[in-house]
Amino acid sequence: MNKGVRKEPSMVKQKELIANHFTRLSKARALGKKVVYTFVPGNLTELLAAFDVLPVLPEINALQSGMRKLSARYIAEAERAGHSEDVCTYVKCDIGMGMTGNVGPTGEPLPEPDLLLLSYTGCFVFMKWFELLRERYKCPVAMLHVPYQGEGVVTPEMTAYVVEQLKTEVIPKLEAVTGRRYDEARLRAALALSAKAEDDFVWVLDSAKNRPSPIDAYFGGVYYIGPIFTAFRGTAEGADYYATLRREVEERLAAGESPLTPEGQMGREKYRLVVEGPPNWTSFREFWKMFYDEGAVVVASTYTKVGGLYDQGFRHNPERPLETLAEYCMGCYTNLNLPSRTALIEKYVRDFHADGFLFNSVKSCNSFSAGQLLMLREIEKRTGVPGGFIESDLVDPRYFSEANIKNRIESYLQMIEQKRRGTTEFREQSAESPAVSRRERNGEPDGDGGRTPPIPPKHGGFREPT
Amino acid sequence: MTLAAVIAEIEKLYFDIDLDAVAAWKARTHQKAIGTLPVYVPREIVTAAEMLPVGLMGAGAQIEIIRGDAYFQSYICQLPRSTIELALTKRLAVLDGFLFPSTCDVIRNLSGMWQLLFPDTFVRYLDLPQASGAVAARYHRRDLEKLARELGDLSGHPVTNASLASAIARHNKNRAVLDRIYELRAKAPWTFPTREVYLLLRAANLLDVDDHTRLVERYIAAATRENRPVRDHTRVVVVGAFCEQPPLELIQTLEAAGCYIVDDDWVLGPRWLQGPVAPGADALQALANAYLAQSVASPLKFEPGIRKGDALVETVRARRAEGVIFCAPSFCDPALLEQPMLEAALARAGIPSTAFKYAENLGQFQVIREQAGTFSDSIRLWGAA
Ligand code: SF4
Ligand code: SF4
Numbered sequence: 001m002n003k004g005v006r007k008e009p010s011m012v013k014q015k016e017l018i019a020n021h022f023t024r025l026s027k028a029r030a031l032g033k034k035v036v037y038t039f040v041p042g043n044l045t046e047l048l049a050a051f052d053v054l055p056v057l058p059e060i061n062a063l064q065s066g067m068r069k070l071s072a073r074y075i076a077e078a079e080r081a082g083h084s085e086d087v088c089t090y091v092k093c094d095i096g097m098g099m100t101g102n103v104g105p106t107g108e109p110l111p112e113p114d115l116l117l118l119s120y121t122g123c124f125v126f127m128k129w130f131e132l133l134r135e136r137y138k139c140p141v142a143m144l145h146v147p148y149q150g151e152g153v154v155t156p157e158m159t160a161y162v163v164e165q166l167k168t169e170v171i172p173k174l175e176a177v178t179g180r181r182y183d184e185a186r187l188r189a190a191l192a193l194s195a196k197a198e199d200d201f202v203w204v205l206d207s208a209k210n211r212p213s214p215i216d217a218y219f220g221g222v223y224y225i226g227p228i229f230t231a232f233r234g235t236a237e238g239a240d241y242y243a244t245l246r247r248e249v250e251e252r253l254a255a256g257e258s259p260l261t262p263e264g265q266m267g268r269e270k271y272r273l274v275v276e277g278p279p280n281w282t283s284f285r286e287f288w289k290m291f292y293d294e295g296a297v298v299v300a301s302t303y304t305k306v307g308g309l310y311d312q313g314f315r316h317n318p319e320r321p322l323e324t325l326a327e328y329c330m331g332c333y334t335n336l337n338l339p340s341r342t343a344l345i346e347k348y349v350r351d352f353h354a355d356g357f358l359f360n361s362v363k364s365c366n367s368f369s370a371g372q373l374l375m376l377r378e379i380e381k382r383t384g385v386p387g388g389f390i391e392s393d394l395v396d397p398r399y400f401s402e403a404n405i406k407n408r409i410e411s412y413l414q415m416i417e418q419k420r421r422g423t424t425e426f427r428e429q430s431a432e433s434p435a436v437s438r439r440e441r442n443g444e445p446d447g448d449g450g451r452t453p454p455i456p457p458k459h460g461g462f463r464e465p466t
Numbered sequence: 467m468t469l470a471a472v473i474a475e476i477e478k479l480y481f482d483i484d485l486d487a488v489a490a491w492k493a494r495t496h497q498k499a500i501g502t503l504p505v506y507v508p509r510e511i512v513t514a515a516e517m518l519p520v521g522l523m524g525a526g527a528q529i530e531i532i533r534g535d536a537y538f539q540s541y542i543c544q545l546p547r548s549t550i551e552l553a554l555t556k557r558l559a560v561l562d563g564f565l566f567p568s569t570c571d572v573i574r575n576l577s578g579m580w581q582l583l584f585p586d587t588f589v590r591y592l593d594l595p596q597a598s599g600a601v602a603a604r605y606h607r608r609d610l611e612k613l614a615r616e617l618g619d620l621s622g623h624p625v626t627n628a629s630l631a632s633a634i635a636r637h638n639k640n641r642a643v644l645d646r647i648y649e650l651r652a653k654a655p656w657t658f659p660t661r662e663v664y665l666l667l668r669a670a671n672l673l674d675v676d677d678h679t680r681l682v683e684r685y686i687a688a689a690t691r692e693n694r695p696v697r698d699h700t701r702v703v704v705v706g707a708f709c710e711q712p713p714l715e716l717i718q719t720l721e722a723a724g725c726y727i728v729d730d731d732w733v734l735g736p737r738w739l740q741g742p743v744a745p746g747a748d749a750l751q752a753l754a755n756a757y758l759a760q761s762v763a764s765p766l767k768f769e770p771g772i773r774k775g776d777a778l779v780e781t782v783r784a785r786r787a788e789g790v791i792f793c794a795p796s797f798c799d800p801a802l803l804e805q806p807m808l809e810a811a812l813a814r815a816g817i818p819s820t821a822f823k824y825a826e827n828l829g830q831f832q833v834i835r836e837q838a839g840t841f842s843d844s845i846r847l848w849g850a851a
Contacts (some may be wrong), residue, residue, distance in 0.1 A: 082806045148574060161597075374537055
């Protein structure tokens, strides 16, 4: 590990972008700006910008609260107020944050929404989340039902359905809230900027096909997706950020450098991994360190596709402004069915020459997690590459057991090493991993109310018991 | 038919996890059967394609989960793991296809698991609209038309407007008789104990719709003839059990703890549409419209202009219930995310409530019995929990 910590211009730029956005939000009322709450998957950033409204993304608030170590308190507040310990902790973190003043990262309260834009994309919980916020804010909700790719395709009927909803539900509600008319020319201009940023972003993601990879496509990737998944898609600043990032990665690539980590440049690349599932935010740095300390670099991840599958060719198209938004929404990763998700990970394993693939299964998220064990087995079968499985949570620190996870990652990497050397036979084992005790699952009271930290599975692979 | 005979039949059906009744129906009719996951699927279309819609609701505590647990993390509810177990132990082999409605992310992903595990089986994910108005009505009609075509192809009996209108009429009768039993139970819960009403509902999962309608009619006639003692029980509404089902013993426990259940949301699929559907000239459109306009209030469907909990308060009042029991499966996103909103509405209306969670294979009921008993006592003694 090269300990020289380097701050690249793109990092400084991103920090500024995000800080400015939150400052604008805290002044929204004073500036007379309208505020729309919406979600990352299926976000309509360009359309919102065309109406000059400011987006608030509650998932981002939750993950930032997690990184700032505030989420445990917020979750506890929500649970005290009657929210179940079983449900998504993003929701509870957001609810708890709202109950304690809705203070954003600038230390000032976030403005209340003028509209809840409920893009029902790839997650059922989104709907319940905004129903809960509707109760609190008593503001209008625009529902955008984004059909799921149940058969692995987007049909013209599905696109037409979303476009019609944009025309009859979303746009009229934005017009009513802002008092502005829909300005298609403005939308087209934003979409053109989106496509430009998307080109550069994809180039950056693809750079991980090189050896050594100049980026970490998961831990680093979550920073790279920041602007494009949030308020900056379709903006000149966003496009500029990705152009800068690309230049930096080009330089790193030319110099044969491995990814930057919080502790400087990573040492020799020993393992190339694909990761499925969101990261844990409460111990994000510790989690990342478990990988780079071992020379493991993530060359592709699915989490960085929840806000769009640009690497598979999708680009926002200014020529078809509403259709392109519809197709974008339907193409987000969690809107893909399990066979498509499985095929995508398989493709990543092959295209990025991965030594392994690891599932970080988060307790919060049924949308991601239900079915992952089968996906893992299927990918192992198709690629012959061993899969690993760990469990944690997004923002609930009770479900991040550092020692256990570290142990599991190390064992998994050793297994890859052994397989690579061909010295030990890869043993077939099953992977049941009770992050919550079986007693509690069965509705029986658990000694500590289900707060036991995860007991990780004993091994990396999944096999159906014989 | 005597009451004892009806009860014997519905008990047998409840415990028929090998789907012997479905196999018998298939042998008799030489038609196919389609498994439907909770909660709502338009069973009328399956009926119109001359197939048997078979409601799948997990396995309760009737089988040991051996392989199913290896497919799901411990923080996912029980229903999908027992459903997988049923499939892997070939207990669903009699079914010719499966419909997975957009109930939640678990059932949605289960549809993908089915596609991966059983690539040669007919599997259809049914994305019920969350939008409203004409846009949703058009989209849903198109989707139903596609489903009807696919089911017609599978069965060899194309769904026509006439066959669908006739199926709607048959299901309307079934809805009416189920409404009736709910009305009757609310009036005289001692005559129509919930254990029996519940078993009757579960029978809808396995029986041909007309057979089920007749069975409910027979039950009503037989139970009405009985002279059962009236007890000093508290009238409650049970909420949250619309998908994974509580064990039968849990339902009995609630009754034994002093609760008359006067409304509930279990086995909601056959009761999803409120009131009859008028097939009109375009039966597919009628079904699509009915989903948009006649769905029961539930956590599963987005309702634009409706305040959460209003429908529950209305039910409590209409059924003259004295309290609400929230009884939801562990890890059930729709039920558990909805619950705080419903609790708030009840609190505003001054209606007492209590809450617990279960899994379909729960084996101990003492804690729940005490909780329900205390709740019921507190209402009876002091008029509030
Ligand atoms: S369930 Fe998953 S996708 Fe849905 S809000 Fe929670 S973390 Fe996000
Ligand atoms: S019990 Fe709840 S979470 Fe589980 S499958 Fe049913 S609706 Fe989904």
